[in-house]
Amino acid sequence: MEHITNPTQTTSTAKAQLYTLQNSKGMRVTISNYGGAITSILAPDQLGTLGEVVLGFDDMDAYTSPAYLANQPYFGAIIGRYGNRIAKGRFSLNGKEYTLATNNGPNHLHGGVKGFDKVFWEVEELPVKNALRLTYTSPDGEEGYPGTVQVTVLYVLTPDNELVIEYQATTDQATPINLTNHTYFNLSGGEAQDALDHLLCIAADRYVVVSEALIPTGDLPKVEGTPMDFQTPVAIGARIEQVPGGYDHTYVLKETGKHLKRAATVEDPLSGRCLEVCTTEPGIQFYSGNFLDGSLQGHGGRTYKKHYGFCLETQHFPDSPNQPAFPNTILEPGEKYHQKTVYRFYVCSQER
Template identity: 65%
Template structure:
């Protein structure tokens, strides 16, 4: 694939940036025929890089592009404008060796394959308008009943038959922030939703090894909105047969109880004494076979439910030493243990994705909120702006810590 460089090098003025940190100042720039170089005149020069290349064609025949963001430590995230999807995420282990810690494909061919389309795992994509399930695909808003597309039995899941994961987004690289902004306009009536919804998702890769995701949406009619990223993680980076040895901690005392079709009953149940309890570190595999339905696929009610950025979960992989911390402004997080992976999909590097090979931690509002008046509202009104932030922060720890 021919590579088109858009911002070859960035030498950042600030020291290692935290969440949302860093702006360029006192810089000189030099243009060449195929790249732009921006140099900061400080003692602490941080190299950051964005490049782009062809990723193949979408099912509709449109040209998809792959964007690669690299930070000063060499950490790298790749994102395609098809579905605003994270396709690869290279992070160091305790020895400093980089490995890909998300499930995905090397080209559009994987995302178009019959096996992937049939099983629908949403690897790394932005899902919407409504992430998670809405019962029977129906809800009533301001006295009017809306019928959405149903694609999960009789229920609506992750935006329907053609959700935000299956469309081409408009991409805008933001080199000074080492970020990629993606925008999609969902027309009134798409998948049954009311109102034209304009959504912007901005991925930022910081020098603190954080992938920060900022979501923003506006509408011209009241409509439900619940956006999330659906990345599957395996912090062993292919060096383990599954993710069951990962040690998980979730900062929640309650979860939303669901029925047999994974629709909430409305009950928020205490985790104490249940196999759902991850308040203290537990491996995914310790009790996964005791969970009804073949594994975890449940929404956890975070202890701090205001809109501040708070730690929602921590995951540690002992063999590699990798640690992932999840911060969010959302009130909930869906923990999914890859129950429906079945070995029919072969991903990047020829890896076969068997059951529990990866797990997801999807920050969100609660499932079926439009039909659950006691849950935090997901209705976006005209004139208001939907704004949420999630951060996946990566680090390592020594063995036994």
């Protein structure tokens, strides 16, 4: 029977609690009220054995340790108000220029110094839906953003091993909004030394070109014939050496519209686990864990070195408030922001 466990209180981080969703197939998803972070996902392999498929820690204290804060990997966290980068931490809106916190060189990244990943969310358990509803009120001026924003994130674990994440937000002033989740995946369940052998397919024929500072140039070239092409399954590591710094790019999904559409699939040949990502968003950020440096140890004592995990962050494009040609990310009073993403885990051989 599907159920939700009681929250677990941690020791020194007094307010951090853990909530676990579990379905009838035994799949388990653990989420914290701190940053709304997905701290653990246990999913079955081709033999039915459950294994840890995300990067994170067994102890919540590790999420606020000096080593973690120095590395800033954002493991599993809700990202906001604006996922990805805003150039020079500035944008103009309705004739007024706003200055945001700069926390990535001269640029603004993932909501700033204290983004949604570093706040405590209110959590409501919804046992009938096997779900958690997280809410947070972002005050006017937080990290430089205008308007008071009411944010709700719903996590649902379905009987079909789908983790559904649904985001909603309203505001009392016009403001940029681009919410996402920053979970790192490694589908091997701890058996592989990195994620480079995972086979990735992205339903995109264009990508967002970025500068050395990872700010969009405005160009959206075709991926065909380049190392950026994942239109058919390719190992993450097959051409990564041809991409300076590794993959950290937003892909422009072929299918447009605000309906739920397939964005990516991933297969781990070692375990037989597969992951399908569907979203209502226009893009997906593929990040190959380039800045993991081995300074952090997580689940089961695993060392999170370079490329140990990868992210597939469904979102709008980086720096959209400064890029008029990109899809709009400004939320107006009276409007409702809505984003839905589904991460479905399955055994590859069962669907061939």
